[in-house]
Amino acid sequence: MHSKAKLFAIVLAFLSGICCTAQAIDLSGKLTCTLPSKVAVALFPTSQNNHEYYCLPTNLRVSYKETSTPEFLFMAWKNEGSTQIDGGILHWLLTWGLIKNEEKFVRDFLIAKVDSNAVLKGVLTFTAPSKYQFLGKNTELIALLQRSLSSGGIIPSEPSGKSASSFRFSAEDARTIEKLIHTPEKADGVWIEMPLFFPDGQEMCRLRLPLKSIFQAGAKCPTCLILPK
Amino acid sequence: MRIHLTISFLVLAALGSVLTAQVLDSENKLTITLKDQTKVTLYGQASSLSDAKTNSYYYLPCNLRLSRKQDGTPEFLFLKFTSDERNATGVMQGALLHLLMEYGLTKAQETELSGILKSRYNGGILKGAADVEPDGDNSVRVISATLGSKDLTRSLVFNGKAPTLPGSKIAVAAMLDKQGAQIFAATLEKSRSIADLSLNLSFNYQIRVPAAKGYIKEDWSKIDSLAQKDSASFSKNTDTNYGKKVGNTLVGALFGGPIGGLIGWFGSGSEEHYSYDELREFYRKLEENKVVTLRFEENVSDERVDKIREAFFQHFLNSFTEKDGNAAREPSLKEKEAIPDIKQGDSYVFKREVRDVVKQKKIQIFDLSYSMAVKRSHQLTENFASWYDQNKDNPKCVGLVNIGDAFFQYRDINVILDIEAEEMMGKEVNYVTVSIRKKRSEEGAYDFSQDVTFDRKFLEKEGNRYTVTYSKAQDANPEMYEYKVQWSLRGGLVFPPNDTTWKKGSWQGLSLAPPIAPRTIRFEADLADMKQMGIKNATLQLRYKKFGKEIESNIGINASGTDGFAEKMIFMDRNTQGYAYRLVFHDKDLGPIATDWDAKINTDYMYAAIPKQIRNKDQNWIKLGLEAAKVLVTVDETGAVSKDQQVLDKFRKIIDIAEKK
Numbered sequence: 001m002h003s004k005a006k007l008f009a010i011v012l013a014f015l016s017g018i019c020c021t022a023q024a025i026d027l028s029g030k031l032t033c034t035l036p037s038k039v040a041v042a043l044f045p046t047s048q049n050n051h052e053y054y055c056l057p058t059n060l061r062v063s064y065k066e067t068s069t070p071e072f073l074f075m076a077w078k079n080e081g082s083t084q085i086d087g088g089i090l091h092w093l094l095t096w097g098l099i100k101n102e103e104k105f106v107r108d109f110l111i112a113k114v115d116s117n118a119v120l121k122g123v124l125t126f127t128a129p130s131k132y133q134f135l136g137k138n139t140e141l142i143a144l145l146q147r148s149l150s151s152g153g154i155i156p157s158e159p160s161g162k163s164a165s166s167f168r169f170s171a172e173d174a175r176t177i178e179k180l181i182h183t184p185e186k187a188d189g190v191w192i193e194m195p196l197f198f199p200d201g202q203e204m205c206r207l208r209l210p211l212k213s214i215f216q217a218g219a220k221c222p223t224c225l226i227l228p229k
Numbered sequence: 230m231r232i233h234l235t236i237s238f239l240v241l242a243a244l245g246s247v248l249t250a251q252v253l254d255s256e257n258k259l260t261i262t263l264k265d266q267t268k269v270t271l272y273g274q275a276s277s278l279s280d281a282k283t284n285s286y287y288y289l290p291c292n293l294r295l296s297r298k299q300d301g302t303p304e305f306l307f308l309k310f311t312s313d314e315r316n317a318t319g320v321m322q323g324a325l326l327h328l329l330m331e332y333g334l335t336k337a338q339e340t341e342l343s344g345i346l347k348s349r350y351n352g353g354i355l356k357g358a359a360d361v362e363p364d365g366d367n368s369v370r371v372i373s374a375t376l377g378s379k380d381l382t383r384s385l386v387f388n389g390k391a392p393t394l395p396g397s398k399i400a401v402a403a404m405l406d407k408q409g410a411q412i413f414a415a416t417l418e419k420s421r422s423i424a425d426l427s428l429n430l431s432f433n434y435q436i437r438v439p440a441a442k443g444y445i446k447e448d449w450s451k452i453d454s455l456a457q458k459d460s461a462s463f464s465k466n467t468d469t470n471y472g473k474k475v476g477n478t479l480v481g482a483l484f485g486g487p488i489g490g491l492i493g494w495f496g497s498g499s500e501e502h503y504s505y506d507e508l509r510e511f512y513r514k515l516e517e518n519k520v521v522t523l524r525f526e527e528n529v530s531d532e533r534v535d536k537i538r539e540a541f542f543q544h545f546l547n548s549f550t551e552k553d554g555n556a557a558r559e560p561s562l563k564e565k566e567a568i569p570d571i572k573q574g575d576s577y578v579f580k581r582e583v584r585d586v587v588k589q590k591k592i593q594i595f596d597l598s599y600s601m602a603v604k605r606s607h608q609l610t611e612n613f614a615s616w617y618d619q620n621k622d623n624p625k626c627v628g629l630v631n632i633g634d635a636f637f638q639y640r641d642i643n644v645i646l647d648i649e650a651e652e653m654m655g656k657e658v659n660y661v662t663v664s665i666r667k668k669r670s671e672e673g674a675y676d677f678s679q680d681v682t683f684d685r686k687f688l689e690k691e692g693n694r695y696t697v698t699y700s701k702a703q704d705a706n707p708e709m710y711e712y713k714v715q716w717s718l719r720g721g722l723v724f725p726p727n728d729t730t731w732k733k734g735s736w737q738g739l740s741l742a743p744p745i746a747p748r749t750i751r752f753e754a755d756l757a758d759m760k761q762m763g764i765k766n767a768t769l770q771l772r773y774k775k776f777g778k779e780i781e782s783n784i785g786i787n788a789s790g791t792d793g794f795a796e797k798m799i800f801m802d803r804n805t806q807g808y809a810y811r812l813v814f815h816d817k818d819l820g821p822i823a824t825d826w827d828a829k830i831n832t833d834y835m836y837a838a839i840p841k842q843i844r845n846k847d848q849n850w851i852k853l854g855l856e857a858a859k860v861l862v863t864v865d866e867t868g869a870v871s872k873d874q875q876v877l878d879k880f881r882k883i884i885d886i887a888e889k890k
Contacts, residue, residue: 024256046256048256054258065422065423065615066266067421069421069422070422071422071423071612072422072423073416073422073423073424073425075412075415075416075419075425077412089374089375089412089416089425090374091372091373091374091416091423091424091425091426091427091612092423093423093427093610093612097260097268099262099266100262100266103262119350121258121259121260122258122259122260122270123260125255125258125605127605150372150373150374150377150378151370151371151372151373151374151377152370152372152427152429154370154429154431154608154610156608156610157605157606157607157608158260158268158270158289158607158608159260159268159270160262160266160268161268161608161609161610162427162610162611162612163610164372164427164429164610164612165372166372166373166374166377166425166427167374168374168375168377168378199603221422223421223422224422224423226415226416226419
């Protein structure tokens with residue numbers, strides 16, 4: 001028995017390194033629920049039970065505190081005697097997934113569309129690269145963000161999980177970011193992208209968030225900005 | 230009759246013995262949001278023998294928070310510190326951050342979650358936290374531009390590996406320098422959003438996923454057709470070198486002879502022994518001839534098929550043969566590859582019941598719809614601001630300190646030799662020694678003492694200043710010290726001679742002024758007037774105190790000289806402000822005529838004004854003056870005027886300075 005167990009353990013260990021399908025879903029049973037926020041949520045029944053639904057990851061956004069304050073911070077400073085910004089830091093938290101009210105909205109949607117036994121079981125399991133990417137046409141801005149990224153950028157594995165990123169800027173870069181926060185439309189064309197994959201390697205979806213919307217959230221929040229006089 | 234065996238049973242048996250007991254089912258995942266918005270992801274426990282979903286759930290790590298002491302105090306400290314001392318390295322200013330975190334549901338959250346599972350998910354049961362492992366050695370990440378910068382943060386230390394059990398603590402500690410502390414504190418204090426510090430934990434967990442749908446089929450009925458088809462070619466087959474015994478029996482039965490040969494062999498009852506390699510080859514032939522077939526419903530890599538084939542061969546070996554322990558031998562290379570820790574090669578014999586399988590031409594199908602365990606990652610991320618905001622007014626957690634602990638401070642006493650003493654060094658003063666002591670109030674503490682001696686050589690080398698330093702530790706009044714000074718003077722005098730009294734030191738420092746002060750007395754006369762009045766010499770007699778004794782000094786001007794001016798340095802006690810004096814005029818006919826003693830506050834200048842009584846030749850006055858001048862002054866060995874001739878007592882009010890107590 002020992003050798004048998006050993007051999008199967010070897011097989012198991014080998015197989016565990018292989019990507020494979022997670023929740024078995026029925027792609028043909030797809031439903032789309034549009035939230036009041038206009039975000040579309042794709043729902044799939046499991047292949048075993050057409051009353052159990054999983055949704056695709058969705059709704060990448062800036063994370064907000066309970067006080068409705070965006071989890072965003074930009075701080076710039078001047079050295080003594082200096083007339084312009086000499087440095088700065090930026091820290092933001094992103095998240096994805098449905099908030100509690102939206103979950104209820106989707107559950108109610110399923111009950112209305114399927115029947116009273118329909119259940120939202122959660123989000124489809126995915127694999128993802130370790131960090132998100134900055135993409136877009138403004139390569140200069142992307143380069144600035146990439147060289148200034150101090151730490152973070154991890155893709156959260158579960159809904160409501162947070163992705164923290166912290167940047168430290170040189171004097172010139174800090175001045176650029178300070179201007180962009182006050183004119184976020186100039187950051188248009190750059191976005192954050194989190195590519196998500198089914199465990200067998202096939203692409204599941206791409207969560208995207210325009211940089212502009214992150215800066216807009218910060219610009220609307222005076223307590224998120226610490227700027228020198 | 231079809232026999233269904235489920236390999237998943239075997240796989241799970243192995244899983245149980247090699248891996249972990251808790252198996253999560255990827256097909257049974259829940260995400261539940263609690264009242265406090267904590268989102269919890271749960272997986273159902275996998276059924277051990279089927280794909281059926283259980284209602285027992287385990288939750289993934291969540292609710293990262295500050296840990297608390299038993300009294301409820303958060304285990305968190307943010308301490309800004311500064312100092313009155315300037316320090317070139319900036320060590321004396323900055324901030325200290327130390328926090329302990331933990332994750333996992335609180336009891337209240339567990340209760341809430343259990344209730345939700347029970348009511349909303351068909352009586353679901355919360356079994357506890359899922360088994361997780363840290364995602365590598367760097368599974369705790371500190372995300373901060375400030376703390377991550379070496380030029381803003383002196384040191385940053387934290388657990389590298391995320392703990393695997395809820396409630397286990399994770400420590401993060403940082404020492405920020407002056408600028409880093411200001412930036413980080415500003416993000417805490419001025420922003421009401423987030424701080425420049427987020428913490429991330431990364432885990433891996435294992436879940437069972439269904440995969441590799443397929444089967445293995447054993448069709449022993451094929452033996453018949455094989456035997457008929459290949460019987461003609463068997464005689465040409467040279468592939469018999471894999472074992473004499475197999476060649477004579479199994480291969481002969483399979484490829485060369487009728488099925489009866491095989492059955493005959495199986496039924497012969499002869500106990501032939503086969504090696505591991507021989508049986509592997511036999512199994513290969515079975516596959517090659519479709520007696521054993523592996524089939525997958527999906528595309529699976531060759532390597533994976535090999536592994537499954539290997540696993541199934543092992544199953545075949547165990548099902549059809551028995552080990553013969555009496556025939557131990559060296560293991561073969563293939564045997565070692567398959568069973569790495571094998572010590573002795575096995576010898577096998579076919580089980581007797583195998584003949585029944587073959588005789589009945591049974592078809593066996595092995596379902597390969599087994600589940601596999603795969604690793605998935607999971608992260609927890611929180612920002613420090615919410616933790617800080619909850620505790621910013623808690624003095625146990627947030628503080629500001631001006632580092633002034635006397636224990637770590639020193640008291641410097643600057644001992645400065647007075648300029649007058651510097652001038653007197655080597656003249657009136659040989660050296661001066663100052664003794665300093667610091668008596669410490671704490672029991673068992675050592676007292677401090679140090680002696681410093683200034684002499685001419687020391688002055689040349691070190692200058693007129695020396696710093697004596699002692700620690701302020703272990704004393705209730707660290708500023709207070711005591712001292713005593715002793716002067717060595719010309720002529721072998723020591724002042725004070727036997728004084729052992731300790732004086733309290735001044736906070737400003739210690740200035741060593743000698744007990745006597747030099748004064749240069751200038752004396753002037755009108756030579757022409759002296760000549761005209763018949764006075765050959767004028768002498769200024771001074772009486773003053775030196776080391777408390779009355780001393781006399783004389784300064785004379787001769788009328789026959791060319792200079793009507795003379796000066797002399799005298800050394801008077803520092804606590805006197807004047808001197809007594811008289812003038813002695815030497816008349817060329819009458820001899821010395823002395824004036825009365827008088828006193829004068831220090832002006833350091835005297836003029837030899839010829840008294841009007843001499844000009845008017847007042848005989849009574851002159852007579853008294855002549856008498857007074859006849860008295861010879863006697864002094865003792867120290868130069869002090871004998872007591873009966875002392876005059877200073879009469880002028881004490883003018884000369885003495887009230888001594889400071």
